[in-house]
Amino acid sequence: MLITLEGIDGSGKSSAWEFLQGHAADLDPEFTFTREPTESWYGEAVRRSIQEDDADSLAELFLYTADHAAHLANTVQPALDRGEVVISDRYSDSRYAYQGATLADRLDDPLAFVREIHEPWTRPPDATIYLDVDAETGAERSGGTNKFERIEQLRAVRENYERLIDDDPERFVRIDATRAAEAVRADVLEAVETLLDEQ
Ligand SMILES: Nc1ncnc2c1ncn2[C@@H]1O[C@H](COP(=O)(O)OP(=O)(O)OP(=O)(O)O)[C@@H](O)[C@H]1O
Numbered sequence: 617m618l619i620t621l622e623g624i625d626g627s628g629k630s631s632a633w634e635f636l637q638g639h640a641a642d643l644d645p646e647f648t649f650t651r652e653p654t655e656s657w658y659g660e661a662v663r664r665s666i667q668e669d670d671a672d673s674l675a676e677l678f679l680y681t682a683d684h685a686a687h688l689a690n691t692v693q694p695a696l697d698r699g700e701v702v703i704s705d706r707y708s709d710s711r712y713a714y715q716g717a718t719l720a721d722r723l724d725d726p727l728a729f730v731r732e733i734h735e736p737w738t739r740p741p742d743a744t745i746y747l748d749v750d751a752e753t754g755a756e757r758s759g760g761t762n763k764f765e766r767i768e769q770l771r772a773v774r775e776n777y778e779r780l781i782d783d784d785p786e787r788f789v790r791i792d793a794t795r796a797a798e799a800v801r802a803d804v805l806e807a808v809e810t811l812l813d814e815q
């Protein structure tokens with residue numbers, strides 16, 4: 617089973633992911649915890665691009681997509697083949713939401729374009745926990761240290777997440793992540809336990 621954590625910058629994904637890792641030993645299945653961008657050299661290329669304000673948005677899409685392809689082939693699919701539960705902090709929806717926003721001035725329907733590029737080969741998540749915060753909260757919490765963490769950008773990214781949820785409501789578990797961290801983490805753990813019970 618592939619469970620992904622998604623949300624705008626500062627929504628608390630990484631905190632929730634670390635919290636889940638701390639509780640994985642109490643749960644039954646074997647887990648693989650992973651994330652995008654990855655720690656591989658593909659991920660390093662992505663991180664370099666994040667720091668470049670004038671990086672070409674289309675080139676950046678393909679860097680992220682290359683990182684995703686290697687992540688899927690080297691980490692996600694092998695873990696799924698071993699019967700493990702994979703929990704990924706960001707995955708394909710991050711590309712649809714973020715690059716769907718950064719490419720808005722170049723393409724008519726960038727979100728559809730980014731999805732089409734993935735469609736023939738990616739492995740969609742079985743469930744996605746969406747940590748929902750407004751753009752102002754996300755920007756404030758993330759500290760605005762890179763180009764994606766600005767309020768206007770996060771607003772556009774959040775709108776794209778809403779489109780993704782509208783398209784596939786059964787896959788998403790929305791959690792109000794503006795609340796205290798303890799409440800959010802408890803809901804995330806409960807969501808994972810419910811998903812495991814249902815599988
Ligand atoms: N519910 C919360 N209330 C207040 N602060 C929070 C909450 N959740 C996380 N934080 C804080 O907000 C900051 C960002 O959290 P975190 O790194 O988990 O978010 P993220 O979604 O992974 O962000 P990014 O995508 O930018 O890496 C951290 O300082 C974290 O301690």
Ligand SMILES: Cc1cn([C@H]2C[C@H](O)[C@@H](COP(=O)(O)O)O2)c(=O)[nH]c1=O
Binds near residue numbers: 653707765
């Ligand atoms: C996977 C992925 C990420 N991004 C953006 C979102 C963040 O601003 C940065 C780094 O992610 P982190 O969770 O803060 O470490 O990259 C993106 O634009 N597209 C993607 O596919």
